[in-house]
Amino acid sequence: xxxxxxxxxxxxxxxxxxxxxxxxxxxxxxxxxxxxxxxxxxxxxxxxxxxxxxxxxxxxxxxxxxxxxxxxxxxxxxxxxxxxxxxxxxxxxxxxxxxxxxxxxxxxxxxxxxxxxxxxxxxxxxxxxxxxxxxxxxxxxxxxxxxxxxxxxxxxxxxxxxxxxxxxxxxxxxxxxxxxxxxxxxxxxxxxxxxxxxxxxxxxxxxxxxxxxxxxxxxxxxxxxxxxxxxxxxxxxxxxxxxxxxxxxxxxxxxxxxxxxxxxxxxxxxxxxxxxxxxxxxxxxxxxxxxxxxxxxxxxxxxxxxxxxxxxxxxxxxxxxxxxxxxxxxxxxxxxxxxxxxxxxxxxxxxxxxxxxxxxxxxxxxxxxxxxxxxxxxxxxxxxxxxxxxxxxxxxxxxxxxxxxxxxxxxxxxxxxxxxxxxxxxxxxxxxx
Amino acid sequence: xxxxxxxxxxxxxxxxxxxxxxxxxxxxxxxxxxxxxxxxxxxxxxxxxxxxxxxxxxxxxxxxxxxxxxxxxxxxxxxxxxxxxxxxxxxxxxxxxxxxxxxxxxxxxxxxxxxxxxxxxxxxxxxxxxxxxxxxxxxxxxxxxxxxxxxxxxxxxxxxxxxxxxxxxxxxxxxxxxxxxxxxxxxxxxxxxxxxxxxxxxxxxxxxxxxxxxxxxxxxxxxxxxxxxxxxxxxxxxxxxxxxxxxxxxxxxxxxxxxxxxxxxxxxxxxxxxxxxxxxxxxxxxxxxxxx
Ligand code: HEM
Numbered sequence: 001x002x003x004x005x006x007x008x009x010x011x012x013x014x015x016x017x018x019x020x021x022x023x024x025x026x027x028x029x030x031x032x033x034x035x036x037x038x039x040x041x042x043x044x045x046x047x048x049x050x051x052x053x054x055x056x057x058x059x060x061x062x063x064x065x066x067x068x069x070x071x072x073x074x075x076x077x078x079x080x081x082x083x084x085x086x087x088x089x090x091x092x093x094x095x096x097x098x099x100x101x102x103x104x105x106x107x108x109x110x111x112x113x114x115x116x117x118x119x120x121x122x123x124x125x126x127x128x129x130x131x132x133x134x135x136x137x138x139x140x141x142x143x144x145x146x147x148x149x150x151x152x153x154x155x156x157x158x159x160x161x162x163x164x165x166x167x168x169x170x171x172x173x174x175x176x177x178x179x180x181x182x183x184x185x186x187x188x189x190x191x192x193x194x195x196x197x198x199x200x201x202x203x204x205x206x207x208x209x210x211x212x213x214x215x216x217x218x219x220x221x222x223x224x225x226x227x228x229x230x231x232x233x234x235x236x237x238x239x240x241x242x243x244x245x246x247x248x249x250x251x252x253x254x255x256x257x258x259x260x261x262x263x264x265x266x267x268x269x270x271x272x273x274x275x276x277x278x279x280x281x282x283x284x285x286x287x288x289x290x291x292x293x294x295x296x297x298x299x300x301x302x303x304x305x306x307x308x309x310x311x312x313x314x315x316x317x318x319x320x321x322x323x324x325x326x327x328x329x330x331x332x333x334x335x336x337x338x339x340x341x342x343x344x345x346x347x348x349x350x351x352x353x354x355x356x357x358x359x360x361x362x363x364x365x366x367x368x369x370x371x372x373x374x375x376x377x378x379x380x381x382x383x384x385x386x387x388x389x390x391x392x393x394x395x396x397x398x399x400x401x402x403x404x405x406x407x408x409x410x411x412x413x414x415x416x417x418x419x420x421x422x423x424x425x426x427x428x429x430x431x432x433x
Numbered sequence: 434x435x436x437x438x439x440x441x442x443x444x445x446x447x448x449x450x451x452x453x454x455x456x457x458x459x460x461x462x463x464x465x466x467x468x469x470x471x472x473x474x475x476x477x478x479x480x481x482x483x484x485x486x487x488x489x490x491x492x493x494x495x496x497x498x499x500x501x502x503x504x505x506x507x508x509x510x511x512x513x514x515x516x517x518x519x520x521x522x523x524x525x526x527x528x529x530x531x532x533x534x535x536x537x538x539x540x541x542x543x544x545x546x547x548x549x550x551x552x553x554x555x556x557x558x559x560x561x562x563x564x565x566x567x568x569x570x571x572x573x574x575x576x577x578x579x580x581x582x583x584x585x586x587x588x589x590x591x592x593x594x595x596x597x598x599x600x601x602x603x604x605x606x607x608x609x610x611x612x613x614x615x616x617x618x619x620x621x622x623x624x625x626x627x628x629x630x631x632x633x634x635x636x637x638x639x640x641x642x643x644x645x646x647x648x649x650x651x652x653x654x655x656x657x658x659x660x661x662x663x664x665x666x667x668x669x670x671x672x673x674x675x676x677x678x679x680x681x682x683x684x685x686x687x688x689x690x691x692x693x694x695x696x697x698x699x700x701x702x703x704x705x706x707x708x709x710x711x712x713x714x715x716x717x718x719x720x721x722x723x724x725x
Contacts, residue, residue: 041717083523083593086684093684094691238717246710253703260699264692265495268596276597276681277589286639306453315453322446329442335435382454386447393443397436 002031003038003222005234032219038237039244040225042416046120047223048251049113054211055252056106061204063099064148067092071151073197075190078153079278097267103145104270105259107293110138119354121342122224128334129217135330137210142294142327144203147196149291150188154275159288161188161196167301167323170316187281227415228342229408235420236412287372295369296362299381300326300388302373322385329392336393339400341408349403353395361387476626480619482636485600485607490675495689499679501533506657507676508532510669512542513655514648515591518583521569523592524680531683539565546570584631586644595674595681602674604637609670611637612647 085092123131184191304319368381414420526543543563550561632642
């Protein structure tokens with residue numbers, strides 16, 4: 001599970017020795033995030049975001065559990081209990097703002113974590129399972145966030161729920177029954193609110209379980225690193241503690257400063273004013289927009305404005321298919337991008353498409369998803385959507401077979417220190433198998 | 434194999450969205466499908482003043498504090514004018530103590546409002562004078578009554594109004610001062626546009642025609658106490674907007690005032706964390722070889 005040179009846990013205190021015999025929990029921690037876990041010595045700050053994502057998850061669970069003590073999932077009173085939390089519960093306003101902005105912070109962190117994975121091709125063997133579990137986590141996070149946004153029962157809660165569950169209505173034949181079954185009615189109402197609350201409470205714990213699998217799977221090959229060259233010898237690694245605990249501690253500090261600056265000074269900046277109006281099924285808001293972290297996918301959904309094959313696939317169904325495929329295609333990345341080299345630093349063609357293709361495309365999709373369905377946003381999101389699918393499904397497979405990577409360092413040690421004393425002559429740098 | 438399927442799926446999605454792009458581009462009026470509609474520019478698109486003029490309040494920004502005198506004046510405007518039509522259902526009379534009223538004053542204010550109650554002898558629904566623990570009631574028994582009294586429009590609850598509109602208090606201030614005759618240019622450019630007889634032209638209201646009659650129409654409509662600014666329409670609108678900023682988030686100033694010590698502590702802790710990190714990592718720096 002770890003490298004042979006990993007330090008061994010040696011409890012000194014008799015109590016710890018006793019515990020190690022009966023329930024080796026300290027040993028587990030020592031081997032997972034302590035001195036017993038050797039990690040590449042050259043990880044940059046992009047490798048902080050996994051730990052930060054874990055922190056966000058815990059933050060959401062802690063604030064969420066306390067909020068749930070004061071909230072009532074009943075469409076008659078949900079909006080009022082939210083205001084009760086804001087006004088009457090001691091520090092309730094802070095809890096609620098922490099939870100709402102915590103969701104946004106979680107997505108910021110996870111988007112950076114995912115794009116780190118794209119750039120360094122962290123999804124490649126031997127870390128496919130880490131990646132697949134990551135995509136599962138991302139899907140669960142989206143479901144959780146969507147249902148959480150419904151709970152305050154404001155106008156955007158209601159209409160967002162209506163639009164998103166309405167997507168199921170696009171499925172031919174079974175769509176409408178499925179939609180009614182999911183909502184427990186024809187439109188979001190008390191039945192829907194209740195089940196959304198129940199699931200919103202449950203799913204974070206499911207996510208926590210999948211996170212454990214994610215980290216378990218990661219600890220088999222160990223972390224990759226900015227060179228993408230696998231660990232070869234002891235001089236390539238340093239123990240997680242104290243090196244990365246210290247680095248993650250500093251990263252956490254920076255994160256908390258930005259996060260609490262939002263919580264205390266701009267708590268509603270990322271929200272929508274309409275959600276301070278109580279849900280009203282007979283008054284449709286002028287622009288229904290989801291939360292910002294859904295914008296890229298919402299833009300893809302809305303980009304499909306024309307029927308395909310002369311009406312065989314209606315535009316709406318096409319949009320729904322594309323929106324889900326936009327995330328599902330990430331599952332296949334380890335097999336679509338076959339190139340032997342991982343890191344974007346040594347992949348000249350890949351790097352160009354990443355910085356000048358994928359990143360601008362995502363920014364355009366972000367922007368257009370939050371904009372009203374008007375020109376020029378529709379046409380822009382159509383072009384960006386076309387590139388999005390080409391990038392993952394066409395460009396990556398092709399460049400990964402034609403690209404000539406730049407020379408890799410022999411080892412992590414060489415990359416860091418300039419030369420690797422242990423470098424064996426004639427041994428070439430290894431790559432993904 | 435996966436790559437062949439991938440390429441085919443990728444081409445399928447890209448080509449179908451490009452097809453939508455092309456059919457949108459060649460059609461004279463772009464087809465926006467389910468999610469939008471293409472329309473001729475409408476009067477409200479052209480003449481609606483999307484950005485209300487800036488309104489500066491003492492509670493603005495990270496160092497804001499409540500201007501209690503202004504909030505009291507704003508409350509007075511609400512009580513004497515707006516309360517005729519609008520409730521404040523999330524604000525309790527007792528909350529007014531935060532504006533500097535003492536317990537006795539709050540009791541008197543509360544008693545001035547009739548709230549729904551039950552007749553202790555017959556059990557029938559009736560009204561009774563308010564108590565400090567009651568919330569600002571709606572002047573109407575129900576929504577139908579509210580509509581009947583306001584040309585079929587319901588005056589919304591104002592508790593959260595300052596958070597429920599883009600622009601917040603600046604928007605409220607703009608609505609209160611944005612009434613006026615329809616501009617000539619509007620009539621010429623859109624001869625079909627008409628403010629309904631039950632509405633009032635207001636350039637800050639999204640549809641340009643608001644059902645609320647201008648509530649503040651004359652200087653001195655509310656008489657402020659000695660030593661307070663002159664109750665011009667501008668002054669009264671500003672004061673009531675400031676008051677509604679408070680009702681929307683009574684904890685706002687506490688929030689920003691809590692923020693500073695928290696950020697200060699975090700900054701300190703982060704600097705320490707940075708120094709700790711540097712010190713720990715220093716052990717890894719390659720040692721300079723001594724060249725004698
Ligand atoms: C609750 C959400 C998540 C948590 C708590 C989490 C946690 C972690 C942690 C602690 C690490 C090791 C540190 C690091 O490399 O940053 C890691 C690595 C990784 N994660 Fe996640 N993760 C989450 C979501 C995701 C998602 C959504 C994806 C992708 C879709 C993903 C893909 C990866 C990959 C590929 C690695 C290995 C990176 C490498 O070694 O180069 N993770 N994750």
